[in-house]
Amino acid sequence: MRGAYTLFLLLCGSTCLLASVIPKEEILGAVRDFQQSGHAADAGLDFTHQASLDEHGRFHLLWKFDSETITFEAHVQTTGYIGLGFSPNGGMTGSDVIIGWVKDGQAFITDRFAEGYFEPRLDAHQDVELLSGYENGTHTVLRFRRKLRPCDTAEDREITEDTQRVIWSFNDLDPLENSLAGQNGPHVLYHGSNRGSKSIILLQKNPPTLDIQDSNILSFELTSSNVLVPAKETTYWCNTVRLPILDRKHHIVKIEPIIQPGHEALFHHAVVYQCKLGQVPPMLDGGHECYHPNMPEEWNHCKSIMTAWAIGGKGFTYPNHVGFSLGTDDDPDYVMLEMHYDNPDRISGQRDSSGLRFYYTPIVRMYDAGILDIGVNSYATHVIPPRAESFDSTGFCFGLDPYLQELGSPIKVFASMPHAHLAGTAVRTKLVRNGVFQSYVGRDETYDFDLQEIRLLDPEVMVQEGDQLITECTYKTTDRTQATIGGLSSREEMCINFIQYYPRMKLTRCYSGLDINQQAPFFGVYYAGWEYPFPIYYPDSMVNQTLIDVINQHPWTNEEAERFEQYVRNTQVFSYTVPEVNDYQLIDQPADPTMPNDNSVSIPGC
Numbered sequence: 001m002r003g004a005y006t007l008f009l010l011l012c013g014s015t016c017l018l019a020s021v022i023p024k025e026e027i028l029g030a031v032r033d034f035q036q037s038g039h040a041a042d043a044g045l046d047f048t049h050q051a052s053l054d055e056h057g058r059f060h061l062l063w064k065f066d067s068e069t070i071t072f073e074a075h076v077q078t079t080g081y082i083g084l085g086f087s088p089n090g091g092m093t094g095s096d097v098i099i100g101w102v103k104d105g106q107a108f109i110t111d112r113f114a115e116g117y118f119e120p121r122l123d124a125h126q127d128v129e130l131l132s133g134y135e136n137g138t139h140t141v142l143r144f145r146r147k148l149r150p151c152d153t154a155e156d157r158e159i160t161e162d163t164q165r166v167i168w169s170f171n172d173l174d175p176l177e178n179s180l181a182g183q184n185g186p187h188v189l190y191h192g193s194n195r196g197s198k199s200i201i202l203l204q205k206n207p208p209t210l211d212i213q214d215s216n217i218l219s220f221e222l223t224s225s226n227v228l229v230p231a232k233e234t235t236y237w238c239n240t241v242r243l244p245i246l247d248r249k250h251h252i253v254k255i256e257p258i259i260q261p262g263h264e265a266l267f268h269h270a271v272v273y274q275c276k277l278g279q280v281p282p283m284l285d286g287g288h289e290c291y292h293p294n295m296p297e298e299w300n301h302c303k304s305i306m307t308a309w310a311i312g313g314k315g316f317t318y319p320n321h322v323g324f325s326l327g328t329d330d331d332p333d334y335v336m337l338e339m340h341y342d343n344p345d346r347i348s349g350q351r352d353s354s355g356l357r358f359y360y361t362p363i364v365r366m367y368d369a370g371i372l373d374i375g376v377n378s379y380a381t382h383v384i385p386p387r388a389e390s391f392d393s394t395g396f397c398f399g400l401d402p403y404l405q406e407l408g409s410p411i412k413v414f415a416s417m418p419h420a421h422l423a424g425t426a427v428r429t430k431l432v433r434n435g436v437f438q439s440y441v442g443r444d445e446t447y448d449f450d451l452q453e454i455r456l457l458d459p460e461v462m463v464q465e466g467d468q469l470i471t472e473c474t475y476k477t478t479d480r481t482q483a484t485i486g487g488l489s490s491r492e493e494m495c496i497n498f499i500q501y502y503p504r505m506k507l508t509r510c511y512s513g514l515d516i517n518q519q520a521p522f523f524g525v526y527y528a529g530w531e532y533p534f535p536i537y538y539p540d541s542m543v544n545q546t547l548i549d550v551i552n553q554h555p556w557t558n559e560e561a562e563r564f565e566q567y568v569r570n571t572q573v574f575s576y577t578v579p580e581v582n583d584y585q586l587i588d589q590p591a592d593p594t595m596p597n598d599n600s601v602s603i604p605g606c
């Protein structure tokens with residue numbers, strides 16, 4: 001990489017200096033003369049979001065946004081240049097990059113585009129506005145603003161509510177001075193190892209304010225109790241816990257993770273299930289591996305989800321008009337805490353006491369929150385081919401109407417947590433009315449398994465009788481040689497959106513499930529057993545194989561994956577809901593909704 005970069009500088013060295021066409025002040029946003037005093041005091045004064053991009057806190061980023069612009073302030077431990085970019089995938093190629101620095105009391109910013117792993121070139125249009133900048137001996141601080149939706153769509157990337165791969169770099173040297181006025185300059189030296197990528201939801205809605213010091217805010221914790229984490233890749237550890245005994249209704253208003261120091265990667269996610277009312281499940285000292293044959297049978301009744309947290313998430317504060325009800329007859333007395341431990345190096349002897357902290361209050365709010373888990377049933381019949389650049393799976397919620405009728409009113413969805421595993425690249429839920437797309441009920445087109453946040457929806461989305469909720473997931477399996485199947489472990493896949501809404505109804509899970517014998521004819525198989533790995537019964541010539549063998553031997557290409565995707569989209573599926581409706585009945589999948597044509601939408605201000 002360094003070789004390629006040096007070559008680039010050499011090639012450019014002579015041509016760029018000669019071609020000095022654009023005057024310096026037009027290329028560079030330059031701001032002079034900032035008061036040096038008082039900077040530390042007002043640093044980040046009105047910024048609403050912040051993150052350290054590197055693990056040592058050398059590159060700290062603050063930001064805020066409105067409906068059209070985003071303003072950043074970078075505090076970086078260097079007196080050279082700093083780079084901040086918006087990448088399609090975490091790499092440099094195709095990234096929209098901003099490089100700035102401070103020299104002799106003057107701050108500079110440049111808007112660039114990275115065509116590869118070498119110096120990003122200047123954009124033809126400079127669309128970043130420098131607001132202020134200074135150096136204080138150890139740090140460079142730059143404040144700058146850009147549009148969320150750029151006019152220059154060729155060289156600038158739109159900043160959306162999706163997970164953004166933010167790339168960063170810095171160097172202790174400023175750009176090469178002799179080329180400051182060059183058409184393609186100023187030239188920056190290679191950043192060496194001072195670089196990285198971090199997934200951030202830049203446009204995450206600000207959480208509602210909640211003063212946890214308020215004497216009306218109480219808290220309790222649900223944690224593992226010093227669990228010995230098995231030396232295997234994936235462990236789901238379950239434990240049942242008594243909720244606080246309350247003499248009247250309370251509302252849970254905020255949930256945050258408690259991560260045992262050093263277990264930031266081990267504690268991958270947690271799901272809290274409500275246990276069947278009036279039932280006292282056996283408690284086990286320290287818990288039990290979930291879904292294990294020896295797990296207490298009663299625990300299987302704890303199916304409806306109360307909340308979920310996953311890696312990277314900071315926790316969730318309910319909007320001010322909603323809370324999760326505790327202490328009434330309709331509320332859980334016990335919960336089952338399901339901890340997912342991710343231990344890819346199979347380290348033995350780790351003991352964990354991570355979990356979740358719940359804040360609750362007797363000052364109840366207007367509405368009771370419900371949580372509904374929608375998407376594709378997580379079972380091995382959900383087949384994703386290997387070597388596919390992109391493969392879509394679709395899940396429907398067929399069981400909604402009876403529950404909306406029982407409730408007697410529409411529901412309003414206020415939050416979403418998309419969930420897929422390692423191969424997932426996008427998750428979205430479409431609200432469809434009379435065959436026409438209305439809006440997204442949670443969406444991330446650049447999903448990152450390592451950053452799963454509950455996202456507030458603003459505005460809230462109303463779902464009424466007759467509406468369809470269609471959840472689509474996109475997977476990328478170019479690095480896999482075997483089929484990926486649906487399931488609980490991280491190497492298996494899921495396609496789920498946990499949506500939170502009010503008022504609460506009884507439905508807590510609404511999936512569609514794929515039928516293996518509907519998919520088998522694609523592979524020339526006409527009857528297979530229902531259990532993984534699906535033994536083949538017909539045709540006779542294939543009885544010594546399983547359907548999974550046949551799928552793995554299939555000559556998969558992107559075209560074949562696409563053909564299979566279409567095939568699966570046209571099969572009949574079944575409905576799976578909690579509370580359970582037991583009749584297994586195959587149903588046609590609804591057609592794709594009519595989508596708005598957004599090519600016609602012009603970008604304001606361009």
Ligand SMILES: *[C@@H]1O[C@H](CO)[C@@H](O)[C@H](O)[C@H]1NC(C)=O
Pocket residue numbers: 040043075076136137138139141
């Ligand atoms: C320099 O700026 C950085 C970043 O704002 C700050 O953390 C540091 O304390 C400042 N140093 C001095 C000497 O003011």
Ligand SMILES: *[C@@H]1O[C@H](CO)[C@@H](O)[C@H](O)[C@H]1NC(C)=O
Pocket residue numbers: 540541542543544
């Ligand atoms: C399946 O295996 C059995 C036992 O090895 C063998 O007798 C039979 O011929 C095989 N059938 C096919 C279709 O290969």
